[in-house]
Amino acid sequence: MKQLTIDEVRKMKIAEIGIQITTKCNFNCKHCYVKNKHANTKDIDIEKLKQILCCLELSEVKKVLILGGEISLKPTLVKEVLELLKTKCSNANIILFSNGSNIKPLLDTVEPFSNLKLGLVLSDTSYHRMNSNYKDIKEEVLPQIPDNIFKLGVEIVTDEKLKIFKSDLSDLSKEDMTGIGINASGDIYPDSCIIPN
């Protein structure tokens, strides 16, 4: 996939941004697109991300995806990125993607940002369940999500279909949006979800 230059992105009316904050992950799923999950991992440089976002027209951004790797392994980065988004895209829906293995620390990290429109997507497919340390989301992870901690939409991706719990985030995925993805190296691609690294 061809990278975009800042000049190309500057001219776009961007509605959706994917930000891969780290390539590090504690799982090893067969279908995973992330290279170097366990060695030579890469974390996004927050100053570089700031510079990229400063060059973009962000007023039309409706959705920001926070992706890994496994984002809960990098709580400081999650916090720094949310701080940045609070000033740059405070009206966007911000959706965090996690494998659910480390949910309590992740919730503690995002709780101070409850004034943002946050959502959480957890993966619950057979690929993930093949990991020996994988928790059953419905039995072990969901009970750890307090109902009243903040207005968090929680969606679980299963093998069969998308099952929606608590808030309904599905309307967001139906929209046809112009998106870009920024990977952990700070490279920019014309797709918010598929981010080569």
Ligand code: SF4
């Ligand atoms: S949990 Fe996600 S990032 Fe980690 S190995 Fe599986 S698909 Fe890749």
